[in-house]
Amino acid sequence: MATMRVAQVPGAKREFEIVERPIPQPAPGTVRIKVAACGICHSDSLVKEGLWPGLQYPRVPGHEVVGVIDAVGAGVTRWTAGQRAGVGWHGGYCGQCDSCRRGDLFACETHQVTGISFDGGYGEYMIAPASAVARFPDELPPLEAAPLMCAGVTTFNALRNSGARPGEVVAVLGLGGLGHLGVQYAAKMGFRTVAIARGKDKEPLARQLGATTYIDSQAQDPAAELLKLGGANVIIATVTAGEAMSAVQGGLAVKGTLMVIGAPESMQVSPFILISGQRSVKGWYSGTSIDSQDTLAFSARANVRSMNETFPLERVNQAYDRMMSGKARFRVVLTTGQ
Ligand SMILES: [Zn+2]
Ligand SMILES: [Zn+2]
DSSP, X not given: OOEEEEEEBOSTTOOOEEEEEEOOOOOTTEEEEEEEEEEXXXXXXXXXXXXXXXXXXSBOOOSOEEEEEEEEOTTOOSOOTTOXXXXXXXXXXXXXXXXXXXXXXXGOTTOOBBTTTBOOSSBSEEEEEGGGEEEOOTTSOHHXXXXXXXXXXXXXXXXXXXXXXXXXXXXXXXXXXXXXHHHHHHHHTTOEEEEEESSGGGHHHHHXXXXXXXXXXXXXXXXXXXXXXXXXXXXXXXXXXXXXXXXXXXXXXXXXXXXXXXXXXXXXXXXXXXXXXXXEEEEOOOOOHHHHHHHHHHHHHHTOOXXXXXXXXXXXXXXXXXXXXXXXXXXXXXXXXX
16 A cells, blocks of 8 residues: 655654555545645644644644645545645635635634644645645745745735725734735735834845835834834734734724734733724634635735745654744745655
8 A cells, every 4th residue: 555654743742753654545525635845834833732622633733735636536626636736724614504604714613724623734645625725826836835825825815804005004013934924915915014023133134025114123112113104004913922012003093903913812902092093903814725825826926935944854843843943034844855
């Protein structure tokens, strides 16, 4: 029987182990993907550290998957073997629950998450529901583009649904894995793009990515600096520190929106700021497979790229530690060599 290598988490708080498994057959409604690369996202720590209630081990994480479909299950009519494809966090939808019937596919009550509800992309092959698959343009190099399946779609989709119009002031708070993509998308979408990060040393990169204004939040008051520009119509908050998010809300323009996509445990919001300018604080869920597909197509056309450090699958433990250290510039990607 043909086998494949996968990196599995045998149990909560255990090291990854590389194991051989039979290559699975795609069940009805699913496709099999021969994986080229898979990004390591901070959310994979939910599997590694045992933070997802009810998770079944062993589990293969990974929801920034890029590869080629090599077999399709019964009933799959829109995908064929040989097509390049990606799979993200959203692990498909049922089409029958109340959320799906309202068109809110992202909120499908089956809550399927790639690499959590079923095995993900840290391996040579994976099985994905057809509803979780995005078409992957030929122009995008898979190793570079894998993080677009989570970090990319999250920032792209939050921006395009933020209500900001071309020429308006959009600030991206944080210049890490999410933020370095957010700045590129905001600039390419035609917003007056402001990057906010800690320290002077990130300014050249921020400008290279397309920011026209840089605010060093260690040396300057970011809210006051945003007000000098007339206030931000939208602030995309990618950081994981609640105080940093709270510190920018005073820089929102009238009717401005603070879009939260980073996930600190809590943050403080000033009711006075919300009320006095009809401002809002809003969260955004990354998106479904068609949102990923739009992200990839836009990235190919607008030349948006993720900056990555790559590791072969066998070095998964080092790669994961590198991601967790917060020192990677900017995303970490596993490669299978196929
Ligand atoms: Zn992710
Ligand atoms: Zn559903």
